[in-house]
Amino acid sequence: MEKTFNPHKIEQACYQHWEEQGLFTPSGQGKPYCILLPPPNVTGNLHMGHAFQHTIMDALTRYHRMKGDNTLWQVGTDHAGIATQMVVERQLNANGQTRHDLGREKFIERVWDWKEESGGNITQQMRRLGTSPDWSREVFTMDDSLSAAVQEVFITLFDEGLIYRGKRLVNWDPALLTAVSDLEVINEEEDGFMWHMRYPLSDGSTSIVVATTRPETMLGDSAVAVHPDDERYGALIGKMITLPISGRQIPIIADDYVDPEFGTGCVKITPAHDFNDYDMGKRHGLAIINILTDDAKINDQAPAQYIGLDRFDARTKIVEALTEQDLLVDIKPHKLKVPRGDRSGVIIEPYLTDQWYVAVESLAKPAIEAVESGEIKFVPENWNKTYYQWMNNIQDWCISRQLWWGHRIPAWFDEQGKIYVGKNEQDVRVKHKLDDSVSLRQDEDVLDTWFSSALWPFATMGWPNKTPEMDIFVPSSVLVTGFDIIFFWVARMVMMTKKFTGKAPFKEIYITGLIRDENGDKMSKSKGNVLDPIDLIDGIELESLVAKRTSGLMNPKDAKKIEKATRKQFANGIDAYGTDALRFTFTSMASTSRDINFDMSRVEGYRNFCNKIWNATRFVLMNTEDFDTGNTGGELKLSVFDQWIWSSLQDTVQSVETAIGQYRFDIASQHLYEFTWNQFCDWYLELSKSVLNSSTTSEAEKRGTRHTLINVLEHLMRVLHPIMPFITDEIWQKIKPLSVNNTEVNSIMSDVFPQVDLARKNKQAEADIEWVKAFVVGIRNIRGEMDIAPSKKLPVLLNNTSENDKVRVKQSFEYLTLLAKLASIDILAPGATPPASATALVGEMEIMIPMAGLIDKDAELARLSKAADKLAVDIQRTQGKLGNENFVSKAPEAVIDKEKAKLADAKMQLKKIHEQVEAIQAL
The missing domain is CATH 3.90.740.10 (Valyl/Leucyl/Isoleucyl-tRNA synthetase, editing domain)
Incomplete structure (x- = not known):
């Protein structure tokens, strides 16, 4: 492996392999699991909200694919009537033309040309994020198949009297007309x-x-x-x-x-x-x-x-x-x-105009009942109330737009203004028995983009044709979306899918929070706080970042303000963090709250997490590649450490599965981080050294530790994969040949998600290692509090030991002395008077380190006094800031909370220093 983790060297090649191998298609086996991608605008770019929700959807997709489900993530884009028409009209305007100079037909041809050349930007960015939808099924709301579904729905609703034309008040854009x-x-x-x-x-x-x-x-x-x-x-x-x-x-x-x-x-x-x-x-x-x-x-x-x-x-x-x-x-x-x-x-x-409307009252009733009956479930459940409030007060839906780009309304008018609806003019003439003497004119308007999007759950599955997908993937399993479009999109999908298929469009609706900046403010270009997820993945230099943030701002004062803030916040630009670090950041914040304050320091922390995993893998390979790991025979003896890490892994797998089932990706991420960083990397790898480097351990025990190293890591990569796809596949390819995983699949994403193995659970091993950890941490805390060098070997006295403590000391003596850097461990006789010592507790047992000769008492007291004085100044400064009414009234709540946390931390540190002073003075 490369010495350092470089995501850019692996991500593109890895994704290309997945796509070329067709690994995103449904397996055709197992129970159906389907997610519908909320179709992003074809004009759009991947923003933080997209990246967050797409990470959640991809994690669910990868997880269920590995669980053996027949998994489909249905992907596609929205034709975005207004936005797309504006893009092309601006191009024409730059050349001194308008769409009227071209005429409707030529203008629409121009829009299609633009779409083919530039309309796939967001789907390419989705690939950069590592998303795994079935690209072979990618659809566009203006595709022939979806357009046919739109026509079918419009005609049916019109014939039933549920679509009508009338003059009513609407929101009117005087610029776009x-x-x-x-x-x-x-x-x-x-x-x-x-x-x-x-x-x-x-x-x-x-x-x-x-x-x-x-x-x-x-x-x-x-x-x-x-x-x-x-x-x-x-x-x-x-x-x-x-x-x-x-x-x-x-x-x-x-x-x-x-x-x-x-x-x-x-x-x-x-x-x-x-x-x-x-x-x-x-x-x-x-x-x-x-x-x-x-x-x-x-x-x-x-x-x-x-x-x-x-x-x-x-x-x-x-x-x-x-x-x-x-x-x-x-x-x-x-x-x-x-x-x-x-x-x-x-x-x-x-503005009062003639528009087309859907009479929604009769459509709303079954849509309300679908949620009331539990056929559709909101997560969190409190969004039911929002849904009911909107649906019980629903107004008829204006579905027409005065544009050229979109699904043209399939309605024709005769010279008397009578309306005829059909698939085309010939269909209208046959249907209504009109000969050529009747002059017909098609309505100029197009349908609201939300109208075609409302058909997404079944139109993407081939409706109105009877297809296998209609039977298998309707209803889909879950819709992942934001609360702001519950009415505009979610409710309308429920109404339309119930109307035309008799089924619910999805079984669950997971409502995510909104991504805000670190101060809790909404991200907007005018505020200059927008972050581009691709910039976070690739990194961006300061000057380029400033140019992006100030481009298009008409007000020079705003541009100057944003430039100044950007230069202050990102002195050297934004570092490259890679996709896996960004994805883990999103999942770690994906609680069930509405708002998510995005903190850049979290991304940096999870990039360090990726580095930790990479370095741990290099250690494992160095100790297993050219050694017997017990995969081809030979006695395997698992040490208490090996048994503990296997047992801890089972708890992690179980906790992650439970959290994903509850859409608590923050909790899943927390368990994964804790096990990977603390249990596996910080403790088990260190404990394994004491086995592998010991002259007293048997070859069977060393073989058992090597076996555990490679196989626990291989299992861990599979558990991490749904959230961190790139680094896990890269590592898995390296370690799989050394593991007992004999699967012939060529990518981790096609492998199975680890199952909880109850036979691996070992409560005794867990208790023993927790005792060892507490012992070592106690020694390390004493070193830190007394400023004793980590390399200095210390004598340890144990007081008030139980028989169980004595057994554990004997079993773990070699490991304790190695991990805690100890010169000796002696157990005091009952009633013996211990010397002046720094102490720590492991249960009721006292760990005592005699201080005589270990520290310079006066020098240490002077150091602590200096540190206490500095903390006192910091506390006074922060208290003054929080006591300033002008600051408190103007500062964002998140900033105030940070100052309060800073004050609490400083007070806690000062308290610890006072405790250390008392302990040293007592020596």
Whole structure:
């Protein structure tokens, strides 16, 4: 083996071997186990959220594949209508063209060309992460097979009256000129204003004051609402108001929705431009007056002087007019949530348009029952409540988008506007008996990307055809996803799969947490805290990192701030950690909590873990490659150490399996780390040296230790493999020929996951070695506390020993003296007076090291005093920081928690120093 672990030398070649050998395909044997990859955007790049969830999915896939299950990880990408169209349109715009210059057909050809050239970036990055989906079954939501499924579902639902076309309020992007889903709208707090305006009553008796953050929408007001129990306005309910500027007459109405404590208690109602107002307008039969064009300019419903103005220019002129008419009461600064398109960045408008909808009430009922009955289980279970809340208040689903890229709606209109739905125009004519004299025009819109994604569990399995996959892999075993798309995707998959297959789409839904930065803040480009998982794997120099983080930022101040923070945080860039270290970091943090604060120091720690495994393997090979390991005969005698490590391995395998079954990857990782680093590397390898290097141990015992070294390591690689695929396969290839694993498979991923062997459990060996460990640790603690050199051999006295202690001392004498660097071990007679000693306890037995001549008492006290003074200064500084109200009020919670932990640690260290001083003074 290479002297040092270099992940880049092994990862690419290893993955290429797996893929070329077809190791990701289902075996066709065993019970079915299936995971559906939430399809990433074809335009996308692998981000930290993807990398985290894909690691979890791959760990589950590899684990069940090794367990002998017929395992399929179904992979594919989403055509991402808006995002993909924007990419290609920007390319055209750079050359002075628009999609309209090309026309629909040529534009779609251009998008397909882009997709073939650049649309597979994220799947290549998935390979870098070591993921093992069945690439031979990779699908794209615009593939012919999936497009046919989309058409079939649309036509069926339309024919059943569950899809209809109607004019309703939607989220509208004035830049992209399309309806968008709630998930494509980012609501962030921004600085704005609240305008207070006076509306005079038509009878001239008085006026009322309303407040709004969008003065321009007053052009579409249909009423002013007050709470029915608000005594201030009770006498005005039913009276008319003359709407300023437009001069229309609108009523004062009463509605329980109005909060009398907010503002003036009077609310202007604009049904065509506010979702809550729209609902109120329907309740009261108000006029719905749209004042905007699709590009957010004022239309001809407004007075002539405003027609054609941009909405914000109109706002300025309306405020000026109100001021001139003495109707503007006040303008106050106001923090408000501003809805912006996540792609375009422009402010989204509630907009009244004709769209296609799915009537979901009848589809929702069986989807709710599937969770209530336990047919589908959420993990953690508390997400049931979120699911029920959304599903019990579900609204009809807007499924149309005003784009060219996507599944074009299979609907045609005749000259009278009558709608015909079919697979194509010829199908429509045959189905509805229309001859060529009837002119038909296909709907220009495409379907929402979420519509095709909702069919993912069964469309990817060949539906509407009857395929073996439909029987085997529907329902799938588990869906791994985030809580933010439970409604947008998860619920819709449940509705559609139940409707068209009668089955649940999946048996379990594991809701993961969100990846945040180390301070608990959401990762976003504008904050400059985004980490690229590929950068963590490969490493990236500081200048390149700064360029990535500041690219595309329009505000120079933001770019400068992010550059400064990046240079401070990563003085030399980001080190290369390799894939296995990153994956282990993700699993170690994969608890059932919602948020996961990603700490770079954890990745560095797990890179060290990889190095530890590598170095341990080199030690094992050096002591087994050219020696008899007992695989071909010869007496094997297992020492108590060998028996202990085999027994400990069984506990680890069992604990890992239990944790994976509960989706507690953090606990699984904790057990693996503890066994690998502490039990196997730190203890067993050291204990094995005392056997292999001893002149008194028999060849059978040495053979037993070599046998244990190679075979425990081989088992360990298989247990670690689902989380750390690359390093484990590389090591497994080296050690398998020396082990008793006679399987003919050529990759660890095709091997079996170790089974718990109860015959290997040995509680007596475990107890004996725990005693040895406690003995050695006690000696090491005394050395550390008294600042005694690790190489200095120490005399040890034992007091208050039991018969069991005496037996263990005799059995382990050679190992104890070697591991603890001891000159002698003597057992004190009962009642004997021991000399002044530093002590440690192993159960009730006292380990005593006489201090006479071992340390310079005065020098040690001086050293401890100096250390205590430094800690006292640190404690005072940290206490001052935490006592500073300005710091506490402004610092992120994670930073404050770090300071508190730092203070607690310093106090604990100071307490230990005081205890050491007392012990030395007593000598």
